[in-house]
Amino acid sequence: MENKHYDRPFTVDTADVITSDLLEPIEYAYKSKRSIDIKITQPEYTSVCPMTGLPDNGTIIIEYRPDAHLVELKSLKYYLMQYRNVGMFYEHVVNKILDDMVSVINPLYMKVTGEFTPRGGISSVGSAEYIKP
Amino acid sequence: MENKHYDRPFTVDTADVITSDLLEPIEYAYKSKRSIDIKITQPEYTSVCPMTGLPDNGTIIIEYRPDAHLVELKSLKYYLMQYRNVGMFYEHVVNKILDDMVSVINPLYMKVTGEFTPRGGISSVGSAEYIKP
């Protein structure tokens, strides 16, 4: 019962290929009147498991309450696409997305959740939160 | 791999074509006894994305606690139909519906939510709240 060895047919990048520059803020026109609760879902996220070198697939959920800026959705799509061939633990992916989003749109509140599809039968979800001091 | 250019086959309007005049209040007969929690769902909302000029589709949910007036449902249907060819960010649509509804029926509480169908795989939801001072 040998376990044949395969090479992954693509190159794995490190996290420094990812830049928050792709994220574009847009002005929130109702800032003077009230805030708003926003939930964005990208069910087609993919990156690479640093233990196995194999693709990880999942859903990224971003919940936030803006201050003066919203995130432009198309720019967020391109930002998340940067993780495609990067090898990172999902617990760290969730934290990095949170840090980058907070640095660009400076919200009152934000929570980032990653729901990852099963590997060896086991699925997992991680979520991290930021509250403006 | 060129990305062919298409013209949108309809004219995009601005938000000033929308009037709260279409919204009709009806008297709430039990005002002297107790209030009531109401949730209205319109899953066939459509407007236009101001970034791409393409249709946005979604569900508008209005939750409120009336004071002396309810909103008449058919008048609400015609009010929401005014957004059909208007170009607005959904975060601002949700706020404008809230402002117009509050001005017409003057409720104790109201929350407006917009759930928008996926674009580039990404879906989003926004909701804004009003509490009578």
Place this chain on the structure above:
Amino acid sequence: MENKHYDRPFTVDTADVITSDLLEPIEYAYKSKRSIDIKITQPEYTSVCPMTGLPDNGTIIIEYRPDAHLVELKSLKYYLMQYRNVGMFYEHVVNKILDDMVSVINPLYMKVTGEFTPRGGISSVGSAEYIKP
């Protein structure tokens, strides 16, 4: 594009055909020991829209915490059947059911909810509450 006129093929009654006499209380045998939380669902409710004269269909949900009496379910079925050809706004139906139920079984707590099926794409839900003073 003319919009043909139809007459509704049945007579619409007013709310005074409805009597709370049909509701029968039964004794709650465990009153001395503890109360109980009860939720009753009638998904086959129908009445008539007073704006259009057309049938309204929906689900009536009654949640309560009895004091000394329960409502007998078959008597509740006949009570709700009285609304079949009555023309009332659903926000007022919910309040009238609550008033009639409270007068007959005198509960510690009661909430009545009406969930109405879509009209012109729009669905709505209303719920009113009573707490024994």
Place this chain on the structure above:
Amino acid sequence: MENKHYDRPFTVDTADVITSDLLEPIEYAYKSKRSIDIKITQPEYTSVCPMTGLPDNGTIIIEYRPDAHLVELKSLKYYLMQYRNVGMFYEHVVNKILDDMVSVINPLYMKVTGEFTPRGGISSVGSAEYIKP
């Protein structure tokens, strides 16, 4: 363990109140080119059980292949509304709808199905077919 008697709070009509006159045909513009398969669903049908005098609720499904005429949907809604207070076995309702529809739009093929909600735990479905000779 007595089984209390209740009177139904509305009058039950017989089938002769129903007229196929309410059904309006509209011209099928592509008759010369090809036919089309159509399926219409009315999930809010109600009539009265002739055994118990109690409301029957269900879904009426009409599938057909038109020849020269389609049925106008609003006229069909008013036609079906005529059964609201009529006492008929559902197996006969399905046949009567089929006869009336065939007489008005004269299709190449038609099937009428009635799906009735549970009574005493038991639900039932009946369907009858017509093929143009």
Place this chain on the structure above:
Amino acid sequence: MENKHYDRPFTVDTADVITSDLLEPIEYAYKSKRSIDIKITQPEYTSVCPMTGLPDNGTIIIEYRPDAHLVELKSLKYYLMQYRNVGMFYEHVVNKILDDMVSVINPLYMKVTGEFTPRGGISSVGSAEYIKP
């Protein structure tokens, strides 16, 4: 439109055929360390309606936080089977199961819920709670 009379083809028992003796406690090995939240679901419960003499079907849910004892599941199955031909209102069934379970395993907390399938279109749910003094 006569409503034919049928005799129920089985004998209805009274509540005194039910004994809590069938319930068997087992020792909770982690009592000294921490408690645990347990939820048991029996979706195949049946008893008899005392108004109509007809079977009632439903789901019994038992949620508890043990002190020194757990309930053995097979003994619970046989305990609940005792209600099969007993005529009791479900609001009283829920209270009796709670009393019997508390007397045998003496928990820190327990809640018993009965969800009953529709009769005449109407379904209902009842739940009662116990907190160790």
Place this chain on the structure above:
Amino acid sequence: MENKHYDRPFTVDTADVITSDLLEPIEYAYKSKRSIDIKITQPEYTSVCPMTGLPDNGTIIIEYRPDAHLVELKSLKYYLMQYRNVGMFYEHVVNKILDDMVSVINPLYMKVTGEFTPRGGISSVGSAEYIKP
């Protein structure tokens, strides 16, 4: 690891308590015009497993094409209730229901299906058919 013995808390009957006399035919008014396809579902069927003496639960589905008679639904409910405390293999239950129904309403076609809930993780479905010679 002993497997404690329990006695079933009710008496198990044999199949001869079941009589087809409870089944009532009603006239099919459209016999001269066309037949109809009927499907009846009783999801609250119960009988007893002859191997273990424990309740079996399941759904009985009767599909048929009548000749001159339909089965009256309330009579069918009482007929099926006769199996409540009878010990029979489900493969034989399905055949007995088919034989009794055929003898009373003499259909053009009939199929009886029993879908039984899991025992020891294993669920099973059986169905038998009759075609009028």
Place this chain on the structure above:
Amino acid sequence: MENKHYDRPFTVDTADVITSDLLEPIEYAYKSKRSIDIKITQPEYTSVCPMTGLPDNGTIIIEYRPDAHLVELKSLKYYLMQYRNVGMFYEHVVNKILDDMVSVINPLYMKVTGEFTPRGGISSVGSAEYIKP
């Protein structure tokens, strides 16, 4: 009980604003080897009901077996967007889409289905087929 009159807040176009020029064929590279079965679904279709002047919403499904050409999906999106403010019966919409698609990609087989959301409780589906002679 008057039925207030509303004007639709947008202009309704006629079918001649729609051109099949927007549809772009792409070459099917495996034509010499085998054909392929393709099913395309656009759940965000909208046009206008010519009876009421109100929006119709639905899903357009195109199933085909190409000969030498496929349809490019982005061009199909822009083609279908042309119906947004056009007033047509859905039975005719389905036929027009079929005619336009067949003229541009000349398939071995094609079926167009339109599933329309409920109006007055009634939903409907229509589908038309083409087979290459």
Place this chain on the structure above:
Amino acid sequence: MENKHYDRPFTVDTADVITSDLLEPIEYAYKSKRSIDIKITQPEYTSVCPMTGLPDNGTIIIEYRPDAHLVELKSLKYYLMQYRNVGMFYEHVVNKILDDMVSVINPLYMKVTGEFTPRGGISSVGSAEYIKP
């Protein structure tokens, strides 16, 4: 990015530990009248993957038409339990179950299907058939 090695914490058996002796036939009482279609589902099947030595989980479905014998369900449960620690490709498992069942109950027809849960994201289903010559 090393891939740590783990040893499986149980012994893997070969297929010869499995005996069809555990399967018990029971007589089919209606053999002289008609056959019956039976479908048995065991959703808690488990065996071991011979490539990786890891557990495989899935659902085994057995569909058959008996001649003179049925399979007793509890005996089938014990028969299937024999595969728990056996290392076999699922395509061969399905064939072995089919051979063993056919040898014991000699049916007119039998089909065995195995639906296996995802491994590395990939799920698979296999089914083999037997028809009595």
Place this chain on the structure above:
Amino acid sequence: MENKHYDRPFTVDTADVITSDLLEPIEYAYKSKRSIDIKITQPEYTSVCPMTGLPDNGTIIIEYRPDAHLVELKSLKYYLMQYRNVGMFYEHVVNKILDDMVSVINPLYMKVTGEFTPRGGISSVGSAEYIKP
């Protein structure tokens, strides 16, 4: 109605074959910045019922808030696989997994839940919690 005896076709182990050594911690890189909420689900858990000697199947859910360490998922898979042939009550399994996980990754918070599939119709869920002192 005898209840045939079967021998379980595999050996049942005791809990001392299980070692927490298989669980591998990995460093949580964002410890200095913020914690994270993690939920891991293994729906393919199996062990053995100590009352019957038969397999128990279920889902193990681990929710935690790490301090300095995460659990490596593949190591968790192998850890849980150790229970495959062990005979333990599920209420004790949940506690043992919690103790072992806490000893290895020392989290701020952890909750372990076991959802077990039905036996004799009855399913059950148990969950235990740990909060860092």
Place this chain on the structure above:
Amino acid sequence: MENKHYDRPFTVDTADVITSDLLEPIEYAYKSKRSIDIKITQPEYTSVCPMTGLPDNGTIIIEYRPDAHLVELKSLKYYLMQYRNVGMFYEHVVNKILDDMVSVINPLYMKVTGEFTPRGGISSVGSAEYIKP
């Protein structure tokens, strides 16, 4: 309303990076006795759209009837992973997978289906078939 330009953050490959060498056949042990129907599902497929350079996501389904060989599932996983950064129309992807699989395991029958997630609201499915001559 400008439409900002983004560059895709990864390199797109052409189809010649894909080799069928990764697919490993395994012997079908029951070839002499009977064939088997197999259905394999990979819901985590991804490649790149050659029109937009953006990721396409979908499910690949392979249904086949083997002759002398099965495909080893882990080798299939690595084979499909080769498409990750390749730019191909999905209609051609389905054909290429079919060609490669047929060349390696030479089945009696095979069908490959690709179900692709929505782009611009539009989803599509394609499937191609092979029958051994």
